[in-house]
Amino acid sequence: MLMSLAGIVFGVGFFIVTQAQTGxxxxxxxxxxxxxxxxLRIEDRLRPTLFAADAAAGVTLGLAPQGGIEDxxxxxxxxxxxxxxxxxxxxxxGGAAITGATGSDPLARVFGINLDDQLAVSDLRGQxxxxxxxxxxxxxxxxxxxxxxxxxxxxxxxxxxxxDSGGGPRRYRVSAIYETGVNDIxxxxxxxxxxxxxxxxxxxTGASFLQVGxxxxxxxxxxxxxxxxxTGHAVTTWQQREKTWLEVFRALRVSSAITxxxxxxxxxxxxxxxxxMLVLEKTREIAILRATGHTRRDIAEIFLWQGALVxxxxxxxxxLFGAGATWAVSRLPIRIRGIFSxxxxxxxxxxxxxxxxxxxxxxxxxxxxxxxxxRAARLEPGEVIRGNAQ
Amino acid sequence: MTSPTALADRSAVLRCxxxxxxxxxxxxxxxxxxxxxxxxxxxxxxxxxxxxxxGKSTLLYQLGLLDRPDGGEIWLDGAALGGxxxxxxxxxxxxxxxxxxQFHYLLLEFSxxxxxxxxxxxxxxxxxxxxxxRARELLAAVGLADKAARPAAHLSGGEQxxxxxxxxxxxxxxxxxxxxxxxxxDAANSEAVFALLCRLAREHRQAVVMVTHxxxxxxxxxxxxxxxxxxxx
Numbered sequence: 001m002l003m004s005l006a007g008i009v010f011g012v013g014f015f016i017v018t019q020a021q022t023g024x025x026x027x028x029x030x031x032x033x034x035x036x037x038x039x040l041r042i043e044d045r046l047r048p049t050l051f052a053a054d055a056a057a058g059v060t061l062g063l064a065p066q067g068g069i070e071d072x073x074x075x076x077x078x079x080x081x082x083x084x085x086x087x088x089x090x091x092x093x094g095g096a097a098i099t100g101a102t103g104s105d106p107l108a109r110v111f112g113i114n115l116d117d118q119l120a121v122s123d124l125r126g127q128x129x130x131x132x133x134x135x136x137x138x139x140x141x142x143x144x145x146x147x148x149x150x151x152x153x154x155x156x157x158x159x160x161x162x163x164d165s166g167g168g169p170r171r172y173r174v175s176a177i178y179e180t181g182v183n184d185i186x187x188x189x190x191x192x193x194x195x196x197x198x199x200x201x202x203x204x205t206g207a208s209f210l211q212v213g214x215x216x217x218x219x220x221x222x223x224x225x226x227x228x229x230x231t232g233h234a235v236t237t238w239q240q241r242e243k244t245w246l247e248v249f250r251a252l253r254v255s256s257a258i259t260x261x262x263x264x265x266x267x268x269x270x271x272x273x274x275x276x277m278l279v280l281e282k283t284r285e286i287a288i289l290r291a292t293g294h295t296r297r298d299i300a301e302i303f304l305w306q307g308a309l310v311x312x313x314x315x316x317x318x319x320l321f322g323a324g325a326t327w328a329v330s331r332l333p334i335r336i337r338g339i340f341s342x343x344x345x346x347x348x349x350x351x352x353x354x355x356x357x358x359x360x361x362x363x364x365x366x367x368x369x370x371x372x373x374x375r376a377a378r379l380e381p382g383e384v385i386r387g388n389a390q
Numbered sequence: 391m392t393s394p395t396a397l398a399d400r401s402a403v404l405r406c407x408x409x410x411x412x413x414x415x416x417x418x419x420x421x422x423x424x425x426x427x428x429x430x431x432x433x434x435x436x437x438x439x440x441x442x443x444x445g446k447s448t449l450l451y452q453l454g455l456l457d458r459p460d461g462g463e464i465w466l467d468g469a470a471l472g473g474x475x476x477x478x479x480x481x482x483x484x485x486x487x488x489x490x491x492q493f494h495y496l497l498l499e500f501s502x503x504x505x506x507x508x509x510x511x512x513x514x515x516x517x518x519x520x521x522x523x524r525a526r527e528l529l530a531a532v533g534l535a536d537k538a539a540r541p542a543a544h545l546s547g548g549e550q551x552x553x554x555x556x557x558x559x560x561x562x563x564x565x566x567x568x569x570x571x572x573x574x575x576d577a578a579n580s581e582a583v584f585a586l587l588c589r590l591a592r593e594h595r596q597a598v599v600m601v602t603h604x605x606x607x608x609x610x611x612x613x614x615x616x617x618x619x620x621x622x623x
Contacts, residue, residue: 288489385569386448
């Protein structure tokens with residue numbers, strides 16, 4: 001029974017710690033992408049479009065996104081009226097070649113922004129690793145560069161660089177360098193003032209998209225549907241944008257839960273074996289209890305209580321072990337650079353990990369106790385005392 | 391459901407009529423009880439004797455509601471229980487019957503006192519303090535007052551069987567059913583256990599039904615019922 005108890009303790013503990021890790025990285029990833037790209041992105045206006053036409057079915061009309069946002073400030077103002085919206089920032093996006101001190105890159109992505117609006121819908125302030133935003137705010141030719149891009153071009157804070165989107169090179173100066181932790185962003189993205197971006201990209205009006213922040217990002221799908229209906233512009237949620245990675249995290253979480261649950265399952269099998277042997281060894285004691293007036297239910301309860309005691313002790317110790325292991329893992333240094341950036345294991349402290357682990361252990365232990373308990377309850381005292389019990 | 395015969399024999403606390411029981415399966419199936427009728431009366435010690443395999447113990451288990459008859463009926467304290475459901479039979483065992491077997495069947499991890507208290511705890515008629523007092527009283531009656539706290543595993547064979555007798559008496563049952571209660575004991579312990587059963591039965595007006603191979607003990611009982619081939623002879 002001690003082995004079964006140990007199995008439950010380790011099974012519950014490992015379940016918790018693996019869920020804390022996968023959940024932690026998932027939450028960290030979500031925080032990162034919400035902090036860089038926002039919860040919602042409002043893009044092209046939806047216009048009636050002819051989808052298909054034939055003699056049998058007739059003409060099929062629908063809505064298709066076209067032409068960007070013509071009056072971004074008006075749309076942004078409308079969006080800011082939604083209760084769950086924390087802010088809406090106009091973004092003008094375009095490609096440009098960038099040339100720095102030690103190299104160049106023809107595929108830089110220029111983001112024209114209004115700084116205060118952008119700060120309301122992103123963690124840009126917290127992502128600045130060198131320089132500061134005050135300089136950017138004051139300098140019309142100031143720019144914010146991703147850390148990877150700045151490093152590749154040999155640029156530091158205060159250095160000048162050139163951007164060319166086809167209208168000839170224009171000179172800018174690095175006000176600050178930011179690190180979102182997302183490699184794909186940090187190696188291409190250059191933030192400019194919206195006015196400068198319009199000039200560079202030769203787009204005096206309109207916007208590529210609006211970045212929208214939400215108080216409760218989990219409500220993004222419902223808000224997106226409402227905003228799309230009200231503004232007539234296509235709205236995509238962070239869940240749609242990051243669907244692939246979110247699916248990967250979900251698969252990892254489920255996969256690790258299944259894998260670690262096998263430890264609990266093996267402990268349950270051990271417990272079943274122990275209790276089944278106990279029933280065989282204690283048939284005479286069961287018979288005398290039945291002879292002295294104990295019901296079948298009383299007998300079953302003896303074995304179910306044994307299972308319950310192991311379950312309670314195992315789950316309690318397993319939760320403590322899991323919490324301790326989660327804390328220890330969160331202190332382990334590990335350098336992660338890719339879809340996000342972290343320098344130690346990221347863990348999520350969620351009561352649901354403990355509830356799920358306890359529920360899994362409960363199902364397994366009760367199933368493992370139920371069969372021997374039922375078998376014990378079915379023993380006929382007369383047959384046992386006569387020596388014929390099977 | 392009370393038979394006319396049962397009504398006529400009002401002193402019989404435990405009765406059976408025309409009991410049949412088969413044991414084994416297919417070719418090994420044997421007709422062990424062949425229409426047995428029996429009555430046990432309060433204050434009377436009855437010995438059932440006979441050769442091995444004649445059906446004595448099978449009859450005792452039927453009377454003790456530990457096994458179900460293939461035919462016939464059993465009445466305990468006026469209630470027909472031969473075909474009753476398991477719950478009714480179990481409750482009747484706890485309230486009206488006490489068992490002493492050839493092997494003591496004590497729970498060895500528990501003390502003598504706890505073993506004696508076991509049936510009382512289930513019945514729940516007394517408070518915990520009253521249960522303990524009665525258990526100590528019973529252990530004193532069987533000469534084990536000073537060994538009440540001792541684990542059953544640390545008692546001698548004779549002492550274990552005396553604890554089993556005390557346990558059988560715990561709920562003041564109307565009937566004590568004893569299957570070779572002295573079978574595993576030496577002469578001195580056999581005499582002690584037998585004398586104890588007889589004395590307590592008479593003092594408390596309990597019926598004692600005892601299966602035994604020992605002719606000397608059988609001769610000292612109030613009634614002796616010899617069996618052969620599944621019938622009383």
